[in-house]
Amino acid sequence: xxxxxxPEDPEMIVSILIMENxxxxxxxxxxxxxxxxxxxxxxxxxxxxxxxxxxANLQSYREYxxxxxxxL
Numbered sequence: 001x002x003x004x005x006x007p008e009d010p011e012m013i014v015s016i017l018i019m020e021n022x023x024x025x026x027x028x029x030x031x032x033x034x035x036x037x038x039x040x041x042x043x044x045x046x047x048x049x050x051x052x053x054x055x056a057n058l059q060s061y062r063e064y065x066x067x068x069x070x071x072l
Contacts (some may be wrong), residue, residue, distance in 0.1 A: 001015070001016045001018060001031075001035045001037050002016075002035060002036040002037070002064055002065055003016075003032075003035040003061075004057060013060060013061060013064045015038075015068055032050060033050035033052040033053075034050055034053060035050050035053070036048065036053060036062070038068060038069060040072065045072065047065050047066075049061075
């Protein structure tokens with residue numbers, strides 16, 4: 001997950017690794033619509049953009065995600 005959830009420095013974008021099975025039948029989990037996620041499968045990487053990301057953060061989140069994907 002990518003987001004800026006640090007009250008001390010709200011401009012700082014951080015990435016958080018989530019290694020849970022999000023799709024598990026009736027106990028499926030939802031992605032937080034306030035964040036952006038890099039979803040990595042065996043042969044593919046996608047960027048999931050939450051519907052509630054503040055417009056002012058959208059471009060900086062996307063740039064961070066694209067740089068991070070290059071590292072993967």
